[in-house]
Amino acid sequence: MRNCFKYIAVLTLGMVACEPELENPIDEQDYYGTGEADFSNYVALGNSLTAGYADGALYLSGQRNSYPNILAQQFAVVQDINEFRQPLVNDNAGGLLAIGEPIPGFGNRLVLAFDEEGEPSPQVYTGARATTEVSNVLEGSFNNMGVPGAKSFHLLNAGYGSLTGLANMPATANPYFVRFASSPQATVLEDALAQDPSFFTLWIGNNDVLGYATSGGTGVNQTGSGVSPAAYGMNDITDPMVFTGAYIQMVEALAGNVSGGVLLNIPDVTTVPYFTTVPYAPLSPEDPDFGPQIPTLNTTFSGLNQAFQFLQVPERMINFSETAASPVMIKDESLPDLSQQITKVLTESGAVDAATAALYGLQFGQVRQATAEDLLVLTSSGIIGNVNQQRLQELMNFGLDQETAARLSVNGVTYPLQDQYVLIPEEQQEVEAATAAYNEAIANAASQFDLGLVDVNALLTQLANDGIPFDAGIINADFVTGGAFSLDGIHLTPRGYAVIANNIIEEINATYSSEVPKVNPGNYATVTLSQDVE
Amino acid sequence: MKKIFLLALCVLASAAIHAGGYRVSLQGQRSLAMGHTGVALVNNAELAFFNPAGLVYLENKINVAVGASAVFSEVTWQNEEFGQMANTDSPVGTPFYAYFSYKANDWLTLGLSAYTPYGSAVEWPEDWAGSHLINNIDLQAIYIQPLASVKISEKISIGGGPIFVTGSVNFNRNLTRTLSNIEGDRANITVDASGVNAWGWSLGGMYSPTENIRFGINYRSEVILEAESGEANFENIPNSPQTPFEDTQFDAALPMPAELTVGASYHFLDKWTIAFDYNHSYWGVYESLDIDFANPNIPDSYNRREYKDASIYRFGLQYYMDKTFTLRAGYYFDESPVQSGYFAPETPRNDSNNFTGGLSININDRFAIDASFLYSRFKEVEESYDFYAEGEGENSVAVPFGGTYKSSAFVPGLGLTIKI
Numbered sequence: 001m002r003n004c005f006k007y008i009a010v011l012t013l014g015m016v017a018c019e020p021e022l023e024n025p026i027d028e029q030d031y032y033g034t035g036e037a038d039f040s041n042y043v044a045l046g047n048s049l050t051a052g053y054a055d056g057a058l059y060l061s062g063q064r065n066s067y068p069n070i071l072a073q074q075f076a077v078v079q080d081i082n083e084f085r086q087p088l089v090n091d092n093a094g095g096l097l098a099i100g101e102p103i104p105g106f107g108n109r110l111v112l113a114f115d116e117e118g119e120p121s122p123q124v125y126t127g128a129r130a131t132t133e134v135s136n137v138l139e140g141s142f143n144n145m146g147v148p149g150a151k152s153f154h155l156l157n158a159g160y161g162s163l164t165g166l167a168n169m170p171a172t173a174n175p176y177f178v179r180f181a182s183s184p185q186a187t188v189l190e191d192a193l194a195q196d197p198s199f200f201t202l203w204i205g206n207n208d209v210l211g212y213a214t215s216g217g218t219g220v221n222q223t224g225s226g227v228s229p230a231a232y233g234m235n236d237i238t239d240p241m242v243f244t245g246a247y248i249q250m251v252e253a254l255a256g257n258v259s260g261g262v263l264l265n266i267p268d269v270t271t272v273p274y275f276t277t278v279p280y281a282p283l284s285p286e287d288p289d290f291g292p293q294i295p296t297l298n299t300t301f302s303g304l305n306q307a308f309q310f311l312q313v314p315e316r317m318i319n320f321s322e323t324a325a326s327p328v329m330i331k332d333e334s335l336p337d338l339s340q341q342i343t344k345v346l347t348e349s350g351a352v353d354a355a356t357a358a359l360y361g362l363q364f365g366q367v368r369q370a371t372a373e374d375l376l377v378l379t380s381s382g383i384i385g386n387v388n389q390q391r392l393q394e395l396m397n398f399g400l401d402q403e404t405a406a407r408l409s410v411n412g413v414t415y416p417l418q419d420q421y422v423l424i425p426e427e428q429q430e431v432e433a434a435t436a437a438y439n440e441a442i443a444n445a446a447s448q449f450d451l452g453l454v455d456v457n458a459l460l461t462q463l464a465n466d467g468i469p470f471d472a473g474i475i476n477a478d479f480v481t482g483g484a485f486s487l488d489g490i491h492l493t494p495r496g497y498a499v500i501a502n503n504i505i506e507e508i509n510a511t512y513s514s515e516v517p518k519v520n521p522g523n524y525a526t527v528t529l530s531q532d533v534e
Numbered sequence: 535m536k537k538i539f540l541l542a543l544c545v546l547a548s549a550a551i552h553a554g555g556y557r558v559s560l561q562g563q564r565s566l567a568m569g570h571t572g573v574a575l576v577n578n579a580e581l582a583f584f585n586p587a588g589l590v591y592l593e594n595k596i597n598v599a600v601g602a603s604a605v606f607s608e609v610t611w612q613n614e615e616f617g618q619m620a621n622t623d624s625p626v627g628t629p630f631y632a633y634f635s636y637k638a639n640d641w642l643t644l645g646l647s648a649y650t651p652y653g654s655a656v657e658w659p660e661d662w663a664g665s666h667l668i669n670n671i672d673l674q675a676i677y678i679q680p681l682a683s684v685k686i687s688e689k690i691s692i693g694g695g696p697i698f699v700t701g702s703v704n705f706n707r708n709l710t711r712t713l714s715n716i717e718g719d720r721a722n723i724t725v726d727a728s729g730v731n732a733w734g735w736s737l738g739g740m741y742s743p744t745e746n747i748r749f750g751i752n753y754r755s756e757v758i759l760e761a762e763s764g765e766a767n768f769e770n771i772p773n774s775p776q777t778p779f780e781d782t783q784f785d786a787a788l789p790m791p792a793e794l795t796v797g798a799s800y801h802f803l804d805k806w807t808i809a810f811d812y813n814h815s816y817w818g819v820y821e822s823l824d825i826d827f828a829n830p831n832i833p834d835s836y837n838r839r840e841y842k843d844a845s846i847y848r849f850g851l852q853y854y855m856d857k858t859f860t861l862r863a864g865y866y867f868d869e870s871p872v873q874s875g876y877f878a879p880e881t882p883r884n885d886s887n888n889f890t891g892g893l894s895i896n897i898n899d900r901f902a903i904d905a906s907f908l909y910s911r912f913k914e915v916e917e918s919y920d921f922y923a924e925g926e927g928e929n930s931v932a933v934p935f936g937g938t939y940k941s942s943a944f945v946p947g948l949g950l951t952i953k954i
Contacts, residue, residue: 019621020610020942023914026619061718077617092717111716114775127716127773472924472931495712517617522924522933523663525712529774532716 032078035513038259039075041082043143043197044068046204050146054486054493057094057109058148065494065524068144070501074516086144087180095130096175098166102130103175110487111530120480122487127532134175135163141195145188147177151207151238153229153246155188189250200254201504203264205438208238209431213269216377216420217427223434237430240437247441255449260512262452262504265439267460269431273479274489275423278376281327282384290385294320303351304364307342316368327370328384328412330422339365367416373425378489380421384412391415452511454503468499470521475499483526494524555817555871556654556673556881560603560629563904563949567892568850569864571809573797574750578951582633582647582681585738585752586693589635589683590643594953601949602630609882613937620662627655645681652790654881661720664935665708667919668880675701675790694737701759702728719770725784725825727764732757746801756792756819766827782829792816811848817841817871838921844871857896864890877917882939884915904949912941
């Protein structure tokens with residue numbers, strides 16, 4: 001009898017201690033194969049897209065949903081890995097401080113707010129102040145080396161993480177890298193290599209064209225210029241020669257001691273909502289603020305249109321339809337400047353007085369109405385149809401009364417949308433050519449060093465066209481509602497980053513015969529709602 | 535012989551408990567040790583639950599049986615496609631019973647009982663992959679029943695009484711798979727209701743054609759616990775007119791289904807008793823868990839369950855060893871009421887094989903200690919819940935949640951039998 005008690009006691013304890021065991025538990029070492037890859041120390045290099053930047057800022061929950069962090073979590077299912085460390089910011093507000101002061105241009109994140117009519121729009125979150133101090137340098141090495149704003153050659157720049165470099169004009173350092181550089185003179189690549197990665201991903205080059213594109217082509221296309229990248233402006237297109245040189249140098253250094261790696265190429269800017277959301281013809285006759293003005297506007301432009309005809313540039317004529325939405329008026333800096341001719345014709349015809357003729361010449365010398373080929377940037381949506389206060393003031397200084405000045409200062413209607421709001425076809429071609437050149441260099445590097453290659457360009461094109469199915473519908477590139485893009489129209493949502501991670505996993509599995517499981521994009525959030533805005 | 539039996543008992547121990555759904559079959563240590571049979575057994579005051587008709591056959595003037603069990607029950611889940619896994623870390627459940635009977639005269643026995651036939655305590659890790667269906671649940675129901683047992687003839691008796699039920703429920707889940715506030719904390723809802731009262735009844739009959747053979751039948755009615763004005767608390771809701779969730783009250787109803795039991799027992803070779811029970815649980819009543827929120831801006835929550843009636847087959851054996859020891863063993867097969875495609879992680883139960891054992895130790899003529907244990911062995915099952923939907927109106931898309939589940943439960947229990 002005593003024996004039985006003993007058995008019961010042992011069995012009782014045994015049972016209590018035992019979790020139910022599955023026949024093939026996935027946490028056993030060999031359930032998923034790693035193939036030829038070793039994920040134990042994965043390091044990710046790149047820019048904002050790698051850092052987990054979203055909604056115009058870098059904030060905590062965005063970092064937690066960065067594609068490298070998603071990948072690391074899946075790697076951890078396959079293999080015992082080192083802790084995946086990210087240079088986490090301090091809060092979910094997103095802005096940066098330097099010595100206690102907000103850094104201009106590095107403000108809080110965007111959230112989706114609804115107005116009284118129930119119309120949604122992205123607004124800057126004001127519910128909390130930024131608390132991330134960049135001079136507070138983080139300890140230790142970081143697996144996620146994504147630095148928002150970095151261009152290809154920046155990853156090789158000594159001093160890119162120097163606090164004092166932030167004060168230079170223009171800045172020679174990047175506040176995000178200042179936060180976690182191992183020393184002020186360390187380069188991003190050095191800090192990555194110092195971790196002796198067993199596997200890496202590299203997604204760099206977006207900013208080498210993006211600054212040019214998002215600024216509406218206000219920068220310089222440095223293709224073939226021979227200018228040193230140190231002298232580039234922020235919005236310049238990086239010379240593909242410079243890109244290729246920097247890229248190969250990085251891949252060669254990274255590929256040396258790793259079990260494998262994946263390179264990601266650069267998407268065509270025309271696939272992202274920042275350039276595809278605002279229609280070229282947004283001026284609807286049904287708009288109660290705009291519709292009733294159409295006859296007056298067309299009368300106002302009739303004299304100018306006659307001048308355009310006389311000058312044999314009828315394609316520049318401005319006309320607003322009373323039955324369909326009309327294109328905005330834009331300044332096309334690729335057109336010959338006809339200011340003087342316009343002034344001359346208008347003066348000679350006697351249609352307007354000399355001062356007005358001079359003014360029209362200046363204002364309409366390079367304008368035309370937009371066409372489907374022009375891309376209006378996202379930030380133009382907030383200003384089209386509004387009176388441009390700066391122009392209003394200029395015109396009043398010029399001697400116009402306030403009413404006349406206001407009538408000639410309506411953005412996109414009487415005052416052309418300026419260069420920074422429009423990416424005209426010539427500028428698009430420059431961006432496209434540079435992107436194609438970078439992508440060729442990336443593809444070459446992948447084959448030269450036997451690395452995986454994810455065609456993000458094709459992926460984002462698919463997102464923009466048919467979308468990508470997931471368990472609760474379709475993820476596409478539609479702004480706000482599509483699920484892939486965050487509220488800045490360029491960076492991705494957690495769900496969008498999950499799609500990127502899945503594509504990387506697919507490429508890893510194909511290249512290295514691994515069996516890393518994908519994630520379910522349906523488990524990842526899209527845009528964040530909040531009314532805590534101004 | 536003795537040794538082999540002991541060994542068999544010990545081994546069986548390792549090889550029993552939960553009925554399907556949220557039924558917890560732990561209403562007496564002696565019966566549980568015999569596979570939770572008892573509708574045709576006259577043993578002790580446990581009859582108050584198993585078949586009140588039998589109480590009148592108890593020899594002593596006053597009979598008492600009290601006891602409790604410790605339920606160690608865990609579930610593990612994994613999804614191979616996405617490499618996800620989770621284990622419950624559920625609190626130890628402690629169902630109890632207390633039965634009292636008083637022999638008023640030769641043909642009438644009166645009784646009072648309290649027991650906990652329904653309940654559930656499941657705790658998944660917060661924000662786990664199935665958190666849009668459940669984070670945790672704690673469901674309790676206490677049945678309190680006055681009883682009368684009447685001997686109609688030497689061979690036939692009946693018994694039963696009204697049941698007062700008082701219950702409580704606390705349930706938390708995330709609102710959706712992704713909704714979070716600005717800090718990235720997941721939006722969730724807790725519904726809490728306690729002091730929910732309802733009435734039911736039970737009635738049993740027993741027929742003993744010979745000294746050694748008994749037949750029993752017992753029916754316990756369905757009880758619908760209707761929570762009115764329970765508290766619904768929403769947390770981590772984004773500040774937006776699109777998510778108008780705020781704390782409110784709710785109404786909901788949860789059924790404790792009716793159960794019909796028939797069975798027989800046979801006493802043989804002087805020291806042995808064998809018993810067989812068949813339970814039929816009318817789970818079909820549980821079609822949907824609907825939560826009706828008082829605030830009209832908050833959409834009501836409809837959760838399809840579509841349970842089906844289920845049966846349990848029970849076998850038990852008792853060996854009266856000597857004046858001090860009585861040994862018991864049993865087995866039952868428990869059919870899950872959950873249909874394929876409705877497998878929600880709040881009650882992740884599939885068909886189970888259950889092994890029981892136990893013994894009684896008579897301290898003296900009046901007191902006996904009853905010990906039992908149960909091991910429930912659930913087959914690993916690949917299942918899903920297919921009726922969670924995302925999107926509104928025509929854009930609504932069902933998003934199944936599934937994977938491989940395996941549950942296990944081990945329940946040691948102790949009780950006391952008093953005869954005066």
